[in-house]
Amino acid sequence: MDTLLDATATARLLPPIALADEIEALLHDPAVQVPERLVQPLPGGGSLFVMPALDAHIAITKLITFTPANAGTPRPAIQGDVVVFDSATGERRLVLDGPTVTARRTxxxxxxxxxxxxxxxxxxxxxxxxxxxxxxxxxxxxxxxxxxxxxxxxxxxxxxxxxxxxxxxxxxxxxxxxxxxxxxxxxxxxxxxxxxxxxxxxxxxxxxxxxxxxxxxxxxxxxxxxxxxxxxxxxxxxxxxxxxxxxxxxxxxxxxxxxxxxxxxxxxxxxxxxxxxxxxxxSCGWAGWDLAAARAAMKGIGVNSAARRAFEASGFEARR
Structure with a gap:
């Protein structure tokens, strides 16, 4: 079972100080691996970013589009998701709102x-x-x-x-x-x-x-x-x-x-x-920062724990 979170629920799991601390911890973790990101140009001047990263427990991929032409329109320039998997079982655990993760971790x-x-x-x-x-x-x-x-x-x-x-x-x-x-x-x-x-x-x-x-x-x-x-x-x-x-x-x-x-x-x-x-x-961005956000979110939501059940009972808005 996994949890799909909207922007509000994603932000709630990524308070700035805790996230900064998680980023610092990640930079001390020898298990972290971050392959080079793929940036694919799109018709119309946008780009597709595929950004994987992993540690000893989870693997993530941020999949987002960056569309500069959306500036000044109702459509955001950055759209997409961060998908979090359990490294041992391969199960998908979380899907976080990509633009919120990008803004918060940056x-x-x-x-x-x-x-x-x-x-x-x-x-x-x-x-x-x-x-x-x-x-x-x-x-x-x-x-x-x-x-x-x-x-x-x-x-x-x-x-x-x-x-x-x-x-x-x-x-x-x-x-x-x-x-x-x-x-x-x-x-x-x-x-x-x-x-x-x-x-x-x-x-x-x-x-x-x-x-x-x-x-x-x-x-x-x-x-x-x-x-x-x-x-x-x-x-x-x-x-x-x-x-x-x-x-x-x-x-x-x-x-x-x-x-x-x-x-x-x-x-x-x-x-x-x-x-x-x-x-x-x-700062140019790195999938390691998204991995840190996923680690912070996993801790915050308490996956497979009473903390998760309490979070779900709190009335967050999940994307269906």
Whole structure:
């Protein structure tokens, strides 16, 4: 028997702090295996992503489509599922909502990086991009860091205002800012989470700044100005989420940097990185992060246990 979860039920199983802790635990687990993901171009400019991963107990595949043309329409840019199997029996145990997993685990990865690398984790926090990733990063940073003030910049003021309103509902001081470069000197935490169709941040960050750039994940996509990336590489610290960023991190590749020379988040959690100056954390995504989300969800739902029965009795909305 398995459980098919909608976006609301999936989100309930992936609280930011617990998920960040699970991601850190995964980076210490020698049983984890993550084959290279398959990215298949689709007619119309979209892509199909097939992302498997496994550990000693479960195997997962994230199967999603990414359709940039859906931006600004009622259809989400990311659609699909994360399917979780029991490694020993081969039985399907969970089907999680793919876009929710993507948003939650990406923000939790950024949270883990900020916990370890941010010189001034209290903020203020500048979020550039007010979509699903902007929302998930707001909630993750508010939950896991001592942030009290948030500034939001977006191409659409309505989206920025909606995210500001949500921040205020969480008890934060928040405002919309028209120019992220002008706001940058005020902020020690920055997240860029845009469609990555052009540079949205150009100003040189101060030495106490931590930037998590999560919007671009192909060589052609970019959010950060090339000179900004080169300046941080020369005078600060650049960390990538995984070595796969060597052929995916468009911001760094377009800046002409040797991405393979930068340490990864695994190096950080194993104590092999000492940050200096401004910090740029470049996140491109990895099926290992989805595996961590599946592990957290399995623990949260208590599969084959009283916890699962209690969860099912709580009235979650399952997809049928």
């Amino acid at each position: 923000a939790a990865v950024s949270l883990l990086a900020a916990r370890r690398l941010a010189p001034r984790p209290e903020g203020p926090l500048l979020i550039v991009g007010a979509g699903a990733q902007g929302l998930s990063h707001l909630e993750a940073f508010q939950a896991g860091l001592p942030v009290r003030e948030v500034l939001v910049a977006s191409r659409r003021r309505e989206s920025a205002q909606a995210l500001v309103d949500h921040a205020r509902s969480l008890g934060l001081k928040a405002e919309v800012v028209p120019d992220p470069d002008e706001a940058l000197p005020r902020c020690s935490l920055v997240v860029t989470c845009t469609p990555a169709s052009g540079a949205v941040l150009r100003a040189r960050p101060s030495r106490g700044t931590f930037i998590a750039a999560v919007g671009s994940f192909t060589p052609r996509m970019v959010e950060l100005d090339a000179q900004l990336c080169r300046d941080v590489a020369a005078d600060g610290t650049v960390v990538v989420d995984t070595p796969d960023a060597a052929h995916e991190a468009g911001d760094l590749l377009q800046a002409g940097l040797d991405v393979a020379s930068f340490p990864s988040l695994r190096d950080v959690v194993h104590g092999r990185v000492r940050a200096r100056g401004p910090v740029l954390f470049k």
